[in-house]
Amino acid sequence: MSRTLSDFEASQSGSPAAGRGGRPQRTQSCLVTKLSQLIDLSEVELDSLSRLQTEERDFARDEVLFSVGDHHQDLYIVQDGWLFNAIDAPDGRRQIVNIYHPGDIIGFPDIALSTRTTDLVAVTKGSICPFPKSGLGTVFMEAPRLAALLLSIALREETVLIDRLRVFSRSSAQARVAYLFLELHARLRSTTGDAGNTLYMPLNQHEIGDSVGLTNVSVSRAVTALEERGLISTASREVTLLDMEELQKMCDFEDRYAQVVTDWFP
Amino acid sequence: MSRTLSDFEASQSGSPAAGRGGRPQRTQSCLVTKLSQLIDLSEVELDSLSRLQTEERDFARDEVLFSVGDHHQDLYIVQDGWLFNAIDAPDGRRQIVNIYHPGDIIGFPDIALSTRTTDLVAVTKGSICPFPKSGLGTVFMEAPRLAALLLSIALREETVLIDRLRVFSRSSAQARVAYLFLELHARLRSTTGDAGNTLYMPLNQHEIGDSVGLTNVSVSRAVTALEERGLISTASREVTLLDMEELQKMCDFEDRYAQVVTDWFP
DNA sequence: CGCAGCCTTGAGATTACTCAATCAATGTGG
DNA sequence: CCACATTGATTGAGTAATCTCAAGGCTGCG
Structure with a gap:
């Protein structure tokens, strides 16, 4: 029922084309769709992104896609469906950190650390596009404007967290x-x-x-x-x-x- | 104009009091000091940073350095002293968002928005180094590894906020x-x-x-x-x-x- | 010495929590 | 198509935590 990312990554590296239930390859990566909403992308930028394209992955309702402590290689862009990431507290309660919708980038804060800091859980069925962390380096080299956009997205996430901190600690x-x-x-x-x-x-x-x-x-x-x-x-x-x-x-x-x-x- | 790594090391070892109490060499940008703690900087990177150097600014205890809604041109790196940024709630209460110490970068999340989202208040007297927002573009063009480091710093800040959200909403x-x-x-x-x-x-x-x-x-x-x-x-x-x-x-x-x-x- | 800012302590009010029972909606199998 | 099971939502009552309001104490400084 619940498959972890490690399973997924293992099967991916083993036979990249054999993703189960894999949808037909899109001519346009999810990330391109996402970023195009924010700025116009040049040919070079599109080219830089297209080389990072990976096969998308389907997930089921309630599936746990990764867990706290997992080692990670990828960011994800939500193609379809709702997910959230959460941390379990020692007292059994849980904090949902972020709720993700189509177009959102998942796992950004984790790439500055070696392992996942949250679980990722599917609310509905849907699909996500992996985006290899190592590809970020390429983007920073070849497409500085894209890199700046990624920073902006991260900073906006941070602003939202600050807003939430204010609301949830006082209201x-x-x-x-x-x-x-x-x-x-x-x-x-x-x-x-x-x-x-x-x-x-x-x-x-x-x-x-x-x-x-x-x-x-x-x-x-x-x-x-x-x-x-x-x-x-x-x-x-x-x-x-x-x-x-x-x-x-x-x-x-x-x-x-x-x-x-x-x-x-x- | 161009500073070499050996110049840098010499000035570092030459001013042992360059930590909290004393004031480091003015020729040495605060940001270089900060980033050098995290990665070794190349000559090109040092050069790129040195062109962004601006004159530092002193502040007094309890001084308000900027307020919510102000338009901004700069990031700041804390040279000396403690500050915090805060948001006033409509009910008169206040949320302190972040407490800043020497070496910290101030105002990062705001650069994705047009105006300040918090007030910046000095806890003690001290000084900060402005770092023009426009200079970020240069860094992204000329020094992709520095740009990646800045993203990492932003993402780490975000992880810390997530931790705090968890603690403050439940504990x-x-x-x-x-x-x-x-x-x-x-x-x-x-x-x-x-x-x-x-x-x-x-x-x-x-x-x-x-x-x-x-x-x-x-x-x-x-x-x-x-x-x-x-x-x-x-x-x-x-x-x-x-x-x-x-x-x-x-x-x-x-x-x-x-x-x-x-x-x-x- | 006296003031001002900060910290402490008490008592009652407020808010959310826990525990528990019930109700409603949804889905399943006969 | 209905009986039943399951999950989720509601409601009540009592408990626990923090807040508010208020008084008093401590400390540093002019």
């Missing part, structure tokens, strides 16, 4: 939950371009609690309270944000996904 | 305070090389609370409890870590400052 349960919904909404909108206020929410309340540092019980009460205040409404696997202004106010939310500044790029 | 007051002391200890040790277990602590308990998401009252109680348990002892402006093992266990601390992996560097 009420309702504000934390509101923040999570707003952040997911902003991220999904930035990648899908969808402007609606309803978002798909495959996480259950226990997982929401793991994300924002609450128990499932407290999440339930917070969601109910937000509904009663008329700020959100929930369906089976969906959340609708009814009063964006009030929601943003109550958790001091700022959208960091709207822009990436490139003025200092080479 | 008890005692664990939060213990974590702060351990992190400061690890950082100071990594830059000064000091192996002692006593650390200088210019922050008052209100500021400690702003760092870890507690009130000054709770900080006082947590510190007292840690002392009664024999885990730490405090003097006027100093904290001594008496039982590192137990402290690390209670807050699940990991030292991220011990290593930077460079195996993928160009």
Whole structure:
């Protein structure tokens, strides 16, 4: 049921073309799609990226793709599906660090360390594109503007973490939950371009609690309270944000996904 | 104009007081000092950095060096003194995001955005070296290995933030305070090389609370409890870590400052 | 000596947690 | 198509932790 990355990497190095359930090779790598949204890529840059292209990998719902302590060779770009990475605390609780959607880069912070610092778990089925860590060196040599873009992406992630640190260390349960919904909404909108206020929410309340540092019980009460205040409404696997202004106010939310500044790029 | 590695080494060994107390040679950029601790710099790289050198700036205790919303042109490298950056919450409380010591880079996450996301406040008097944001582009063009190092530093910062998110969203007051002391200890040790277990602590308990998401009252109680348990002892402006093992266990601390992996560097 | 900033301590209020039971939704097999 | 199992969500009651408000003590400095 749950396969680890080590299995995957072993099978990859053994017979690269024999990935099970492998989809047809895309003519365009996931990373190119991702980065093209942010800057226009030159021929040289496209060429540099295309050489890093690796076969994509499918994953099943609830699959654990890697675990804390695993040695790693790759970054991943999400092609399809939702995933999150998490750390288990000694007391049995769990902190969900980041929730990933199509277009997101997974495992960036780990490349400065020798082993994984989080588990990667699939929320839905989907697929990811591996991107060899060693290929980063090539990008830095051949495509400095791409390298700068990667730094920008890492720095934006950091800003988001700072925002979250502020919210989660001080705010009420309702504000934390509101923040999570707003952040997911902003991220999904930035990648899908969808402007609606309803978002798909495959996480259950226990997982929401793991994300924002609450128990499932407290999440339930917070969601109910937000509904009663008329700020959100929930369906089976969906959340609708009814009063964006009030929601943003109550958790001091700022959208960091709207822009990436490139003025200092080479 | 161009500085050689031997010049560099000579100036290093020639000014033994170049650590915390004294002021290093002005001819030596702060950033070179910082980065040299992590990798050996080539002549080209030193040359690329030396052109970015700007005059350093002194600051006074409690001075606010920049504020949320300011437009920015520079990163800063701390030359001397302690600072922190913080965000004021609408309810009047404050979140201290990061505490900076000599050798640290300030303002990195902001360069992906157009304005500052935090205030920068001096804890003690000291000085910083501005490093023009536009110079980053040059580094990415001319010195890809330096660029990769900068990315690594940003990614390490991100890992530290993830650790903190985990601790501050779930742990008890005692664990939060213990974590702060351990992190400061690890950082100071990594830059000064000091192996002692006593650390200088210019922050008052209100500021400690702003760092870890507690009130000054709770900080006082947590510190007292840690002392009664024999885990730490405090003097006027100093904290001594008496039982590192137990402290690390209670807050699940990991030292991220011990290593930077460079195996993928160009 | 007296002031100001900081730390400590107490008591009650608030908030989220734990434990436990129940309800609702979803999926499965007969 | 329905009975049943499973998972997830809700609700209640009591507990534990931190917060707020407030008073008092300590320390360094003019």
